[in-house]
Amino acid sequence: MTTLLGYHNGNQVRVLLKRYLRWVIVAAAIAFLLHTLAGHWAEVTAIRLRPQGVALLALATGVSLLAHGWAGWVWSWILQALQQPVAGVWSMPVYLKTNLLKYLPGNVWHFYGRVRALKDLGIARGAAIVGVVLEPLLMANAALMLGLASPTPYWPGQILVLALALGAVHPRWLNPIMNRLGQAKVGADDSEPLPEAALHHYPLKPLLGEMGFVLLKGLGFALVISAIGPLPRELLLPVVSLFSLAWLAGLVIPGAPGGLGVFEAIAVTLLQDLLTVGVVLSAVALYRLVGTLAEAMGAGLAVLSQRLAPPPSAT
Incomplete structure (x- = not known):
């Protein structure tokens, strides 16, 4: 009994620490942004949209919407690499509908919604979990690869992390992990074992697809900057890379949730040597608005399309 109580109390402590860590991270990022904003307040308030700024913001919203739709299509490639017959016409609206859930506390509810949608489709829960978890891993690899296009003081570390990340999704290393998971149960009350590893080759096609997603996101951010002030052509690649x-x-x-605060703080830190701090602060604030609007539009269009037409089959 004492052992069980100790285990229970230990779990409670870990949950509390994780919960407080989340708020500490968000608070630290927001505090950094507020401090930077206070130091450059006059510069920020002097910034105005260019004459074509509204059109550029609308274009940035469209590009961001395209990015999320593309990510939803690439998700089907990930599932197909795991031998799951899921087509893009099914995965894209499901992806778009669940995307806004990432802004809920915990930052995991969009993953839960996708796993549940795959289960409703008849995909085994284990395969669904792996298919959902593999997506952000490939996105991270894609972002690391694009990040190398603009050297930073951390470039050697970036190369090392990228090499490890690329190796982590190789079937030789990923399959044993998935096989070990296959010996476990999904939950205490679930008798369904996770499936054996299904990656038969390196997921190169989904990785390239995720690079397209991150590139489109970066172009959307560059368009937001252009709405505030001219962005020289030679700075386009560094801006997208650091983004x-x-x-x-x-x-x-x-x-x-959704990288809120963290993305903005890191973007200001990385881009302040290329652009004025006032421009970067204004751009990250506008980009958050543009990105959230694009995600909301994507979710609305997905719901509308499924109401107007019967849901497509998986294959």
Whole structure:
């Protein structure tokens, strides 16, 4: 009994620590942004949209919407690499509908919604879990690859992390992990074992697809900057590259729903040597608005399309 109580109390402590860590990370990011904003307040308030700024923001919204739709299609490639017959016409609306759930506390509800949708389709829960978890891993690899296009002081570390990340999704290393999971149960009350590994080759096609997603996100951000002030052509690639690293930080750092606060803080840190701090602060604020609007539009269009037409089959 004492052992069980100790285990229970230990779990409670870990849950509390994780919960407080989330708020500490978000609070630290917001505090950094507020401090930077206070130091450059006059510069930020002096910034105005260019004459074509509204059109560029609308274009940035469209590109961001295209990025999320493309990510939903690439998700079907990931599932197909795991031997699951799921077509893009099914995966894209499901992906778009669940995307907004990432802003809920915990930052996991979009994953839960996708696993549940795959189960409703008849996909085994284990395969569904692996198919959902593999997607952000490939996105992280894609962002790391694009991040190398603009050297930073952390370039050697970036190369090392990228090499490890690329190796982590190789079937030689990923399959044994999935096989070990296959010996376990999904839950205490679930008798369904996770399936054996299904990756028969390196997921190169989904990885390239995720690079397209991150690239489109970066182009959307560049368009937001262009709405504020001219963006020289020679700065386009560095901006997209450094954006990829900032977006990656928002993806992998725990506790920030949708990367809120973390992405903005890292973007300001990385881009302040290329652009004025006032422009970067204004751009990250506008981009958050543009990105959220695009995600909301994507979810609305997905719901509308499924109401107007019967849901497509998986294959």
